[in-house]
Amino acid sequence: MSKYILAFDQGTTSSRAIIFNHQGKAISTTQREFKQIFPKPGWVEHDPNEIWSTQIGVAAEAVSKSKLKSEDIQAIGITNQRETTVVWDRNTGEPVYNAIVWQDRRTSDYCDELREQGYEDMVRKKTGLVIDAYFVATKVKWILDNIEGARSKADNGDLIFGTIDSWLVWNLTGGESHITDITNASRTMLYNIQTLEWDDELLKLFEIPSSMLPTVVESSGPLAVTSGAIFSKKIPITGIAGDQHAALFGQMCLKPGMIKNTYGTGCFMLMNIGEKPIVSENRLVTTIAWKINGKVSYALEGSIFIAGAVVQWLRDGMQMISSASEIEDLASAVDNTNGVYFVPAFTGLGAPYWNQHARGTITGITRGSTKNHIARAALESIAFQTYDVLKAMEADANIEIKELRVDGGATENDLLMQFQADILKTKILRSQTAEVTALGAAYLAGLGSGYWKNISEVEEKWEESRAYNPENINLEELINGWKRAIKAANSWSSN
Ligand SMILES: Nc1ncnc2c1ncn2[C@@H]1O[C@H](COP(=O)(O)OP(=O)(O)O)[C@@H](O)[C@H]1O
Numbered sequence: 001m002s003k004y005i006l007a008f009d010q011g012t013t014s015s016r017a018i019i020f021n022h023q024g025k026a027i028s029t030t031q032r033e034f035k036q037i038f039p040k041p042g043w044v045e046h047d048p049n050e051i052w053s054t055q056i057g058v059a060a061e062a063v064s065k066s067k068l069k070s071e072d073i074q075a076i077g078i079t080n081q082r083e084t085t086v087v088w089d090r091n092t093g094e095p096v097y098n099a100i101v102w103q104d105r106r107t108s109d110y111c112d113e114l115r116e117q118g119y120e121d122m123v124r125k126k127t128g129l130v131i132d133a134y135f136v137a138t139k140v141k142w143i144l145d146n147i148e149g150a151r152s153k154a155d156n157g158d159l160i161f162g163t164i165d166s167w168l169v170w171n172l173t174g175g176e177s178h179i180t181d182i183t184n185a186s187r188t189m190l191y192n193i194q195t196l197e198w199d200d201e202l203l204k205l206f207e208i209p210s211s212m213l214p215t216v217v218e219s220s221g222p223l224a225v226t227s228g229a230i231f232s233k234k235i236p237i238t239g240i241a242g243d244q245h246a247a248l249f250g251q252m253c254l255k256p257g258m259i260k261n262t263y264g265t266g267c268f269m270l271m272n273i274g275e276k277p278i279v280s281e282n283r284l285v286t287t288i289a290w291k292i293n294g295k296v297s298y299a300l301e302g303s304i305f306i307a308g309a310v311v312q313w314l315r316d317g318m319q320m321i322s323s324a325s326e327i328e329d330l331a332s333a334v335d336n337t338n339g340v341y342f343v344p345a346f347t348g349l350g351a352p353y354w355n356q357h358a359r360g361t362i363t364g365i366t367r368g369s370t371k372n373h374i375a376r377a378a379l380e381s382i383a384f385q386t387y388d389v390l391k392a393m394e395a396d397a398n399i400e401i402k403e404l405r406v407d408g409g410a411t412e413n414d415l416l417m418q419f420q421a422d423i424l425k426t427k428i429l430r431s432q433t434a435e436v437t438a439l440g441a442a443y444l445a446g447l448g449s450g451y452w453k454n455i456s457e458v459e460e461k462w463e464e465s466r467a468y469n470p471e472n473i474n475l476e477e478l479i480n481g482w483k484r485a486i487k488a489a490n491s492w493s494s495n
């Protein structure tokens with residue numbers, strides 16, 4: 001009887017489960033959305049119990065939908081929205097507060113204070129990160145400082161924390177395993193990516209007791225085993241990685257210099273930089289790509305907070321379109337934006353600007369501007385933000401990037417992909433598999449359980465579905481306009 005790999009893809013807006021066969025093809029996909037909680041402007045939360053129930057629900061459904069039994073699943077791979085933080089009681093398994101989501105900005109002012117106090121260099125050298133509310137440490141501190149009784153329980157050793165991979169593994173193992181994989185650890189701002197250990201100085205700075213920390217594990221191998229109560233048979237968990245790291249692996253960017261960009265809610269560009277962590281001089285972050293068989297690979301990352309979400313905003317907020325795919329026709333009705341620029345800094349600006357206080361701006365509007373120009377400017381903003389990150393990456397790595405592998409919902413948009421190739425002057429390759437993130441987790445799990453023999457066996461499965469070759473355009477004028485628009489969005493901020 002053939003065996004399969006079950007991948008969990010726990011994302012920002014939905015939980016997905018996908019079953020892959022030995023050819024690396026998805027044979028069953030299930031997905032469930034869950035509630036987004038916005039208690040105050042700039043705050044974003046999820047209910048951790050709903051994350052767990054939707055994730056385990058879709059996993060059971062994927063198995064039954066494909067008429068498989070638990071014994072047909074060789075191993076589980078987990079990939080997750082990163083930085084989203086849960087603190088829970090190790091005795092009851094109950095969270096003490098909602099999960100604080102990566103997009104949440106409640107600790108921005110505290111991050112400003114840390115920068116003013118001169119911690120930026122130390123944090124960057126140790127963790128590869130910039131000080132920003134995006135990362136985990138300040139979210140844990142906020143829960144300990146603001147939830148009644150949390151600090152004393154944590155000091156007693158009763159509370160533990162984790163990113164979503166930890167939370168899922170804790171529940172899958174019936175509270176037996178409190179672990180996190182090294183890629184997720186590298187997003188906490190508590191993990192030293194040079195020494196590969198939790199960092200005492202950072203734990204002290206953020207006042208987080210070390211008894212709360214999960215054990216850090218590799219991204220592939222025998223990591224944990226589900227408890228008997230979950231599936232009818234215990235299943236090994238043999239792959240875990242944050243979603244952007246899993247996508248880098250799924251895109252088979254295995255050699256230094258290979259680079260991918262995922263166009264979802266946000267855009268996340270990662271470049272494999274090999275076995276040494278380059279510290280960015282251009283406001284990118286350095287992160288751990290994966291650790292396999294004792295060997296760590298590093299990546300440079302540029303995180304863009306709003307990409308496909310600007311299209312969602314035109315759909316839900318402005319009701320300019322009724323589905324995301326409609327934007328392509330609307331934008332294609334004009335040849336250019338007629339000087340309109342849209343900077344979708346709805347939650348501040350991420351890489352390479354890192355301005356937590358910038359806000360969305362539309363500039364260059366004239367009497368002749370129409371919704372077609374605004375729609376086109378919104379789409380182009382995704383490509384311009386990617387341009388800024390790619391240029392920073394080229395400068396950090398001192399190379400010229402010739403090829404970019406892409407995936408994610410917005411890569412369906414041919415207008416966007418062609419414009420992207422044109423302004424980058426780089427070939428864009430869209431991968432054959434839409435579910436590259438889940439596939440990356442499946443590959444990690446399959447390699448960790450002997451389902452696939454070695455990396456070369458999976459490497460040869462990568463295929464492109466379409467290539468976009470750059471066409472000649474007048475770039476200078478376009479980029480000048482974008483830079484002025486960014487200046488406007490930045491100057492709107494009060495800081
Ligand atoms: N044809 C399209 N053109 C532009 N954006 C699109 C298109 N189709 C989907 N999107 C955007 O892609 C995002 C969904 O992609 P997905 O990879 O599922 O994201 P995530 O994993 O972050 O939820 C949404 O923000 C949506 O607005």
Ligand SMILES: O=P(O)(O)OC[C@H](O)CO
Nearest residue numbers: 011012081082102264265
């Ligand atoms: O869930 P996604 O795909 O929006 O990804 C979120 C990122 O991991 C945040 O860093």
